[in-house]
Amino acid sequence: MLIGLIIILLVVLVTAIIVGWSFFVLWRTGVPFVTMRRYENEFVLNSLDIKPGQTFLDLGCGDGRLLKMLADKYQINGTGYELNIWAYWRAKLKTWHYPNIRIYYGDYLKADWSSFDYIFTYAMPGMMTRIQGRLVKERIKNCTFATYAFRLPSIEPTHLHYRDIDKRRGGLYIYLL
Ligand SMILES: C[S@@+](CC[C@H](N)C(=O)[O-])C[C@H]1O[C@@H](n2cnc3c(N)ncnc32)[C@H](O)[C@@H]1O
Numbered sequence: 001m002l003i004g005l006i007i008i009l010l011v012v013l014v015t016a017i018i019v020g021w022s023f024f025v026l027w028r029t030g031v032p033f034v035t036m037r038r039y040e041n042e043f044v045l046n047s048l049d050i051k052p053g054q055t056f057l058d059l060g061c062g063d064g065r066l067l068k069m070l071a072d073k074y075q076i077n078g079t080g081y082e083l084n085i086w087a088y089w090r091a092k093l094k095t096w097h098y099p100n101i102r103i104y105y106g107d108y109l110k111a112d113w114s115s116f117d118y119i120f121t122y123a124m125p126g127m128m129t130r131i132q133g134r135l136v137k138e139r140i141k142n143c144t145f146a147t148y149a150f151r152l153p154s155i156e157p158t159h160l161h162y163r164d165i166d167k168r169r170g171g172l173y174i175y176l177l
Contacts, residue, residue, distance in 0.1 A: 059121035064091030081108035122148040
């Protein structure tokens with residue numbers, strides 16, 4: 001009886017921490033944890049001209065599924081940053097056996113973006129302004145920046161692919177920096 005009560009309390013506590021933390025991250029960044037579906041990840045993967053062994057930074061990597069798919073297909077050297085504790089641990093667990101994937105818990109706006117072949121994000125318009133600010137301020141060069149669904153506010157993309165070409169849905173904005 002007592003054991004059962006303790007287990008229920010623990011489950012409630014852990015759930016409250018995960019939900020509370022998710023709201024905190026949403027309040028702090030304005031970006032919710034929304035995962036791309038498999039077909040969206042495949043669309044991104046097939047739209048980028050990635051060569052085996054290239055370095056790939058995923059800003060807000062969620063549960064790490066894109067990095068995992070990229071490592072399976074192109075043996076990329078992947079780095080992901082994530083602030084949502086639930087997503088972070090899922091990403092860690094999903095990729096623990098991939099020596100070429102590193103997942104960090106932390107704010108990607110404070111991370112080093114300087115030495116990647118690809119930088120990818122799926123964020124929100126407000127965050128895109130901050131990301132553009134960093135790309136410009138740090139003069140990130142020799143890198144392909146790609147963003148799903150939301151573009152950089154005032155830099156024209158080099159290429160634009162639509163997941164659904166007829167209905168112009170699911171834009172992938174690609175910038176050759
Ligand atoms: C729209 S979700 C996309 C998740 C993942 N890329 C996917 O497609 O499954 C955006 C993610 O970015 C994370 N995020 C937002 N701002 C962040 C920041 N400044 N640093 C680290 N992660 C951040 C959120 O927690 C969220 O999980």
